[in-house]
Each structure stands twice: as structure tokens, then as C-alpha cells.
Amino acid sequence: MSTLLDDYSHKRFNILTGEWILVSPHRAKRPWQGQNETVNNEKRPSHDESCYLCAGNTRINGEVNPEYKDVFIFTNDFAALQSDSPDFEVNDGLLIAQSEKGICKVVCFSPDHSKSLADMTPGEIQKVVFAWQKEYKELGDNPLINYVQIFENKGAVMGCSNPHPHGQIWSQSTLPNEVDKKNTQQLNYYKKNGISLLGHYLDQELEKKERIIYENDAFVVLVPFWAVWPFEAMIVPKTHKSNILELNDEEAYLYAEAISVLTKAYDKIFNTSFPYSSGIHQAPTNGKDNSHWHWHMSFYPPLLRSATVKKFMVGYEMFGSPQRDITAEKAAQMIRNLI
Amino acid sequence: MSTLLDDYSHKRFNILTGEWILVSPHRAKRPWQGQNETVNNEKRPSHDESCYLCAGNTRINGEVNPEYKDVFIFTNDFAALQSDSPDFEVNDGLLIAQSEKGICKVVCFSPDHSKSLADMTPGEIQKVVFAWQKEYKELGDNPLINYVQIFENKGAVMGCSNPHPHGQIWSQSTLPNEVDKKNTQQLNYYKKNGISLLGHYLDQELEKKERIIYENDAFVVLVPFWAVWPFEAMIVPKTHKSNILELNDEEAYLYAEAISVLTKAYDKIFNTSFPYSSGIHQAPTNGKDNSHWHWHMSFYPPLLRSATVKKFMVGYEMFGSPQRDITAEKAAQMIRNLI
Ligand SMILES: O=P(O)(O)O[C@H]1O[C@H](CO)[C@@H](O)[C@H](O)[C@H]1O
Numbered sequence: 271m272s273t274l275l276d277d278y279s280h281k282r283f284n285i286l287t288g289e290w291i292l293v294s295p296h297r298a299k300r301p302w303q304g305q306n307e308t309v310n311n312e313k314r315p316s317h318d319e320s321c322y323l324c325a326g327n328t329r330i331n332g333e334v335n336p337e338y339k340d341v342f343i344f345t346n347d348f349a350a351l352q353s354d355s356p357d358f359e360v361n362d363g364l365l366i367a368q369s370e371k372g373i374c375k376v377v378c379f380s381p382d383h384s385k386s387l388a389d390m391t392p393g394e395i396q397k398v399v400f401a402w403q404k405e406y407k408e409l410g411d412n413p414l415i416n417y418v419q420i421f422e423n424k425g426a427v428m429g430c431s432n433p434h435p436h437g438q439i440w441s442q443s444t445l446p447n448e449v450d451k452k453n454t455q456q457l458n459y460y461k462k463n464g465i466s467l468l469g470h471y472l473d474q475e476l477e478k479k480e481r482i483i484y485e486n487d488a489f490v491v492l493v494p495f496w497a498v499w500p501f502e503a504m505i506v507p508k509t510h511k512s513n514i515l516e517l518n519d520e521e522a523y524l525y526a527e528a529i530s531v532l533t534k535a536y537d538k539i540f541n542t543s544f545p546y547s548s549g550i551h552q553a554p555t556n557g558k559d560n561s562h563w564h565w566h567m568s569f570y571p572p573l574l575r576s577a578t579v580k581k582f583m584v585g586y587e588m589f590g591s592p593q594r595d596i597t598a599e600k601a602a603q604m605i606r607n608l609i
Numbered sequence: 610m611s612t613l614l615d616d617y618s619h620k621r622f623n624i625l626t627g628e629w630i631l632v633s634p635h636r637a638k639r640p641w642q643g644q645n646e647t648v649n650n651e652k653r654p655s656h657d658e659s660c661y662l663c664a665g666n667t668r669i670n671g672e673v674n675p676e677y678k679d680v681f682i683f684t685n686d687f688a689a690l691q692s693d694s695p696d697f698e699v700n701d702g703l704l705i706a707q708s709e710k711g712i713c714k715v716v717c718f719s720p721d722h723s724k725s726l727a728d729m730t731p732g733e734i735q736k737v738v739f740a741w742q743k744e745y746k747e748l749g750d751n752p753l754i755n756y757v758q759i760f761e762n763k764g765a766v767m768g769c770s771n772p773h774p775h776g777q778i779w780s781q782s783t784l785p786n787e788v789d790k791k792n793t794q795q796l797n798y799y800k801k802n803g804i805s806l807l808g809h810y811l812d813q814e815l816e817k818k819e820r821i822i823y824e825n826d827a828f829v830v831l832v833p834f835w836a837v838w839p840f841e842a843m844i845v846p847k848t849h850k851s852n853i854l855e856l857n858d859e860e861a862y863l864y865a866e867a868i869s870v871l872t873k874a875y876d877k878i879f880n881t882s883f884p885y886s887s888g889i890h891q892a893p894t895n896g897k898d899n900s901h902w903h904w905h906m907s908f909y910p911p912l913l914r915s916a917t918v919k920k921f922m923v924g925y926e927m928f929g930s931p932q933r934d935i936t937a938e939k940a941a942q943m944i945r946n947l948i
């Protein structure tokens with residue numbers, strides 16, 4: 271079977287979203303004559319006067335960042351969601367809209383401008399995990415907020431406008447599309463089987479091993495069978511936990527270690543600071559029974575063939591389905607070999 | 610109502626996919642410090658010796674292109690889908706995959722290397738429409754093919770590897786995700802109301818006018834209420850037709866005219882050859898009753914603020930929902946003013 275998946279086009283089912291992706295393994299051979307990204311491998315200084323995220327610097331709105339030592343969090347100066355907007359609804363035939371409130375924050379991972387998560391120690395990353403826990407709790411407790419999306423855009427090619435190590439949190443009143451899909455799939459599975467969808471999936475993967483990148487006592491890092499991005503990976507807790515608050519300090523450290531191992535390996539693939547968007551999908555904070563949720567963190571890195579050639583999700587992907595060339599198994603093997 | 614939509618974050622419902630998009634109109638003011646795209650406004654020659662799509666040139670696989678005069682179509686030398694692959698299925702617990710067969714073609718719009726659709730006359734574009742009709746018919750008649758996706762990636766920023774004016778057709782055995790969603794939404798509406806979803810939607814838009822860009826006797830060009838990309842637009846036939854074969858020659862001309870008007874206006878927005886991915890969504894060729902389908906063509910252009918600053922669909926958009934800053938109404942007005 272596995273040779274067929276290695277050689278012929280097929281589609282794979284994403285158990286978490288209920289959608290399919292097209293895999294064309296034979297296509298990895300095509301030559302590339304398209305756009306090359308620019309790479310900046312220049313070493314950055316530890317402090318940059320002109321960076322609005324560095325400690326002690328003044329932001330565009332005039333606020334001064336504190337002399338922070340590890341993690342620093344503030345409300346986004348250009349927030350896409352606001353907490354004080356009016357409530358309204360459009361229900362005019364086929365024109366349907368609803369006001370959406372929320373709170374957007376910026377999370378600086380380190381005062382050191384020159385670093386990324388890949389350059390930080392698991393101990394330093396653990397502090398970021400603690401900060402995420404605190405924010406998930408506080409924002410989640412706000413009656414306005416029913417879902418907290420923690421994410422990072424890393425690298426200019428991922429629309430990141432500042433190389434200072436940082437991520438964001440957009441929290442809001444309703445569930446965004448992707449979360450809603452995963453909510454439905456996990457709920458249906460849990461109701462039917464009484465065990466978590468991802469827990470059951472992990473059992474299968476840990477037995478097969480071909481898509482496993484790394485594991486420690488509490489976490490598995492793997493390339494999901496249905497991965498879309500060339501080197502997509504997922505960090506999953508081994509036991510069924512619905513959100514990051516369920517991690518004790520030691521587990522928070524092991525989670526940080528998993529992030530560290532994966533991001534360090536990523537940087538070695540093309541010998542460059544590896545761009546990606548990452549995000550944590552976890553239980554909504556809507557006060558409902560969310561025990562069907564098994565939280566996880568995904569990494570969507572765009573690079574395909576080199577530090578300058580990325581995968582474009584364009585025409586067919588926008589109008590049809592996501593499409594990939596190298597298989598999940600091959601990608602897992604490549605990353606695993608770099609640990 | 611409309612001032613609220615102009616000023617405060619809200620989500621809008623896409624009636625065709627059943628998904629939501631987040632609109633943050635107040636956010637258009639944020640400064641941009643991120644990646645700038647490179648623009649190449651250099652005039653290209655009408656014939657380029659090194660272009661594998663120009664007439665008379667030799668392709669990588671050794672085939673020689675004919676001395677074509679208008680449209681030229683061939684099977685993709687690096688096809689993502691193949692028609693002669695074996696049938697197989699993986700149904701191993703939560704690992705689910707299926708072989709997928711298909712036929713991928715390249716459609717050269719013109720022998721003139723220097724042109725894009727925006728530089729061609731409606732009469733020239735009409736020949737492209739005739740070619741699309743022929744391919745939709747022929748591929749659709751093939752028992753292997755149940756869906757024909759016609760699309761174009763224009764511009765290096767959209768992963769297009771060759772500036773020669775061309776599009777692609779990926780046809781396959783099953784319905785891709787986006788088509789499947791639109792199939793469901795249109796079917797449900799048609800069953801319930803006995804009229805086409807888009808037909809009903811058009812009635813509303815033609816009355817309100819604020820999102821209309823252009824219309825002729827057979828087509829409307831508009832920015833859909835739920836548009837995702839900054840200058841996204843849709844071309845919709847005024848009468849309910851399920852696929853492009855239902856166009857007579859005059860309607861094919863009027864369709865070509867709509868494409869011409871829109872693409873010319875696009876080029877004026879930032880005074881550059883405007884990149885986009887476009888695609889036609891129409892009835893599957895699966896032999897079922899597809900009278901609920903109302904075909905349409907969508908344009909997804911990434912540029913946001915200038916010829917070099919695009920919208921990035923990254924972190925929040927990948928993990929949550931698509932997000933836009935300028936409203937559909939504002940974008941429609943800007944494009945309309947350039948016609
Ligand atoms: O087929 P091309 O032009 O080489 O490739 C382009 O379009 C394809 C279909 O949208 C995408 O899968 C590729 O990522 C993109 O670079």
C-alpha cells in the first residue's frame with residue numbers, strides 16, 4: 271500500500287476538519303522557474319533602536335515598552351478585533367453579517383531581538399508557555415470571549431512585519447471557521463467512541479512510527495497523515511487534555527522542549543531561519559462541555575525546495591483543494607534526520 | 610446599518626460556502642513595515658526564445674509547440690493528476706486515503722508573450738472562452754472526469770512560473786473541497802426555494818448597486834458581500850446557467866467583455882499588471898442533475914495597499930477565518946471608478 275501512496279496521486283482525509291487534500295508525489299520532480307523569495311540571513315543585533323517590540327523602546331502610539339526580561343504582552347495597537355464596538359446584525363435576505371467583538375494581543379517571546387524560538391532554551395520557551403496559559407485563562411474568563419486563538423507568524427514571507435521574536439493572540443466572541451470544523455469532528459467522534467479523536471489517532475501513529483518526528487514523556491511531534499504544507503508538523507499531548515491549562519509545570523517544560531526540538535530541526539532543513547505560521551487549537555472558552563477537545567499545536571511552514579522556493583497555495587488550491595507534492599512520510603523522515 | 614459595517618469589526622457569511630469571514634474596517638490605517646514584493650514592470654517581448662509556451666519553441670520534454678495563432682492547449686508536462694494511475698484506497702482506522710485520477714492541461718491564451726488578458730480584446734478573449742467550453746465538454750464527457758476546474762495564476766506573487774499569458778485546467782474524478790461546499794449550499798437553497806441561490810443574490814445586489822462594478826446584457830461583475838481578498842470580484846451570468854456550455858456565441862462575447870473590463874480596471878488600481886488567481890466554479894460533470902448550479906468566475910487578487918504590498922493570509926487566517934481590512938463596498942467603489 272505504502273508504495274502506492276509514494277508514487278501516485280491520491281487524496282487524504284483530514285480527520286480534524288473533515289476535508290481532503292490532494293497529494294501528487296510524482297510531481298516533486300518538476301523544475302522551478304517561478305518566484306524566488308529573498309532570504310535575510312544577516313545576524314540581527316540583540317537590541318534594535320528602531321524595533322517597536324524591543325525593551326525600553328517607544329511604540330507608534332507613544333507607549334514605552336518596559337525593560338522586560340523574558341515575556342512581555344500588550345494589547346495590539348492595531349487590533350483587528352475590538353471589545354468596545356456596538357452590537358449589530360445584518361439579516362437582509364442573502365446579505366448576512368454580525369458584529370464581532372474581541373481582544374488582540376502581542377506576545378514578545380524574549381527581549382533579545384536577535385533570537386527566534388529556535389534559538390531559545392526549553393526553559394526560556396517554558397516561560398512563553400506560562401504566558402500563553404495565563405492569557406488563555408484571563409481572556410477565556412472574560413464573558414465577551416468564547417475562543418482564544420494563539421498563533422505566530424514567523425518570517426517576512428509569512429507576513430510578519432517585525433523579526434523580533436513574537437506571536438499574537440486574537441480572542442473573540444464566536445468560533446472561527448477552522449475551530450468550528452474541528453469542534454464538530456471531535457465532538458462527533460467523542461460521542462460515538464467515548465475516546466478523543468486525536469488520542470486514538472496518536473495510538474495508530476505511535477505504532478506505525480513512519481510519521482513521528484520526536485517524542486518525550488508528554489508529547490509527540492509528527493507530520494499528520496493529511497498534512498498540507500510541505501513540512502507541516504503537529505505537537506500533540508500524549509494524554510487527552512482539552513486545553514493548555516491542564517499542563518502542570520513539568521508538562522509545560524516538555525511542551526517547550528518539543529517546540530524547541532522542532533524549530534531547531536526546521537532551521538536545519540534549508541540552513542535558514544525557517545518561516546512558518548503556528549497556532550494552538552484548543553477548547554473554546556464558551557462555558558460548554560468541551561471534553562471532546564484534544565488540544566494541539568500546528569506548524570504550517572511554506573518553504574518547499576530551498577530557502578527561497580516556497581509552495582504557493584494558489585489557483586487550484588484556492589478553487590479546489592489544498593495540494594502537496596512531497597508526501598507526509600518523506601517530510602517526516604527528512605525532519606527526523608535533522609534532530 | 611451600512612455605517613456600522615464601515616466602522617466596526619464584524620463577520621460576513623459566504624452563502625456559497627457556508628463559511629464566515631472577519632472584516633476589520635478600522636484596521637486599514639495600520640502602518641506597514643513588512644515584506645515588499647518585487648514588481649517587474651518591464652515590457653516583455655512578443656516572442657521570447659526561452660519561453661516554453663511561445664509558439665514554435667521546444668518544451669522541457671522535447672515537444673515542439675505549433676505556430677499557434679490564438680489559443681493553444683496541451684496536457685501539462687508535470688501534471689498533478691494522471692489518468693493512468695492504479696485504483697487504491699486506504700481505510701486503516703483514522704488513516705483514510707483514496708487514489709485520485711485526472712487530466713491537467715495548460716491553456717495558452719495568446720501567442721503574444723507580452724500580453725495578459727487585460728491587454729487582449731474581447732474578441733481575442735472570446736476565443737479563450739470557446740476553448741474553455743470545448744475542454745469542459747471533452748473532459749466532462751470522459752468517464753474518468755467528474756469535475757473540471759478551470760483557473761489562472763497570474764503574476765509571480767501568485768506562484769506563476771511563466772509570464773506568458775496562460776491558465777490551467779485540472780480535471781478529476783471527485784469534487785474538490787471548495788466545489789463540494791458550493792454544491793451543498795446551492796443544492797439546499799434550490800431545493801427549498803426553487804430558484805438559484807446566486808440568481809436571488811444578484812436580484813438583491815442589482816437593486817442595492819453598492820457592490821456592482823459593471824454590467825452588460827448578460828453579465829454582472831461585482832464584489833461579493835463576503836469577499837475575502839482586498840479586490841476580490843465575481844463575474845456572474847444574469848440568467849441561471851449551470852455551466853459555460855450554456856452560453857451562445859453572443860453571450861460568450863459578453864463574458865469576454867466582462868473579463869476584459871475587470872482585468873483592465875485591475876491594472877489601473879496600482880498601475881501595475883495586477884496579479885490574481887481566477888477560477889470558474891460550475892456544475893460537476895458527474896451525470897447528476899446539477900440544475901442547482903449557477904456558474905460564476907471569481908478573481909482573488911492579493912495586492913492590498915500598493916503594487917508591492919499584499920495581504921498575507923497567514924496565522925489567524927490559517928487557524929481561524931479569513932480576514933480583510935477594507936470593506937467590499939469600498940473596494941467595489943474603487944474598481945468601479947477605474948472603468
Ligand atoms: O502549475 P504551476 O504553474 O507550475 O504551479 C502553480 O500552480 C499550481 C496550481 O494552482 C500550484 O499547485 C503551484 O503551487 C503553483 O506554483
Ligand SMILES: O=P(O)(O)O[C@H]1O[C@H](CO)[C@@H](O)[C@H](O)[C@H]1O
Pocket residue numbers: 423428429430431643920921922923924925926932
Ligand atoms: O498583525 P500583523 O503581524 O501586522 O499582520 C500579519 O498577521 C495577521 C494575522 O494573521 C494578518 O491578518 C496580516 O495579514 C499579517 O500581515
